[in-house]
Amino acid sequence: MLPDTIKNFVARLFAGGRRGPERLSVDKHGIDRRQVSRHAIKVCEVLRQHGFEAYIVGGAVRDLIVGLQPKDFDVATNATPEQVKPLFRRARIIGRRFRLVHVVFGPEIIETSTFRAASSPNGEHTDEHGRILRDNEFGTHEEDAARRDFTLNALYYDPLTEEVIDFHRGVSDLQKRVVRMIGDPVQRYREDPVRMLRAVRFASKLSATIEPGTLEPIQRLAPLIENVPASRLFDETLKLLTCGHAMDCLRMLREVGLHHDLMPLLDVVFNVPDGEEFVDLGLARTDLRVRSGKPVSPSFLFAALLWKLVYQRWQALAAEGGHPTQTLLEAADSVLDEQSRKIAIQRRFIADIREIWFMQARFERVNAKAIWRMMEQPRFRAAVDFLQLRAEAREVDSVMAQWWMDLANAEPDERVPMIEAYQASQRDRAPAVRKRRRRKPRRKPQDVAGSTTE
Secondary structure, eight states: OOOHHHHHHHHHHHTTTOOSOEEEOHHHHOOOGGGSOHHHHHHHHHHHHTTOOEEEETHHHHHHHTTOOOSOOEEEESSOHHHHGGGSSSEEEEOSSSOEEEEEETTEEEEEEEOBOOOOTTOTTBOTTOOBSOOOOBOOHHHHHHTSSBGGGOEEEETTTTEEEESSOHHHHHHHTEEOBSSOHHHHHHHOTHHHHHHHHHHHHTTOEEOHHHHTTHHHHGGGGGGSOHHHHHHHHHHHHTSSOHHHHHHHHHHHTOHHHHOTTHHHHHHSTTHHHHHHHHHHHHHHHHHTTOOOOHHHHHHHHHHHHHHHHHHHHHHTTOOHHHHHHHHHHHHHHHHHTTSOOOHHHHHHHHHHHHHHTTSSSOOHHHHHHHHTSTTHHHHHHHHHHHHHTTSSOHHHHHHHHHHHHSOHHHHHHHHHHHHHHHHHHSOOOOOOOOOOOOOOGGGSTTOOOO
């Protein structure tokens, strides 16, 4: 535990020498309290009633200020997890690196964390690259703001007074659409290289620019991404792809050179014929669902992202005379193995991705029995959606793709006549096979009754 004098010095250093936060009223930040989760407000009220500080913090405040609907709400407080938990009927302490409390209200979870102190200045809990390995000391409100990554995330909303507490002029940066690091960008990126990915995500999501001092070190520090655990990289990649501006994120990743150590196959995919177009179509559908508040399938995302590379290898293997289904599986496994070396795609997602791809080989030539079996598969609807995407990219027949979509949407009693009609149309379209008449062998003279060779 650091002495308070050192802690305060570090906090002031990160804060750039500013004295005290700004307290902004509604007319300056524009948050409509009706858009705030009533459960998050309840958590703040209960903690205040018991003598603690409590604020809604981070991404929720950022999104409310720019007019977006937050996905979730977090609360920051000076109460310890052991002090928070008894105050709520359904609450549990979680976390190893840093303990916090999940307060449960039906399907909604309010993540409640204790103010955290700034990281140790002597590198006591960092690796040889400067990445923080242990960061679990409680601190003051000012220290908690100083240790957050960007100014637009170091914002605290008080739902009782409807004020925003702003230590680092984050509201001003938000209004100007600027992503700015708190403290020295090089040091902060070394502490946690994932912050480089977060800078790209926020800039894309908010249509913002990355402040020059925050942007400049990214390209030369990009190799630090290799030191981040693969499972965490997968989580961050998923956030990039589901922020509602996925293609913008991918393009910016390439611009700053972050994709080499995150998605090494991205350049290859974009260089495949129609590869970038296909990814653009797939991610545009995902962005539309995100903006409409609909759920997004990670399996479908990665299936779309890597498909053109799989398709190219599949066609090459099939051209060598391999069986269509077997060659598709071989192509899929080789691509997934290459990508998984950087990002630990969870096994359940890999299984779903393979199933979505595997069914593509079965859509064009199937009989009635096979159609019924396919409809029983858990990923059938996702595979049909993927077939529609391929049709939009002019890779398969759009009429055939629409028939499968109509079948997926049909009521159970409508499916039998649809399948029968489909089978009949397939028979009609099949080229007629002419039966060859066997010629009767010509009789030789000696075989004719009564004939003679004389």
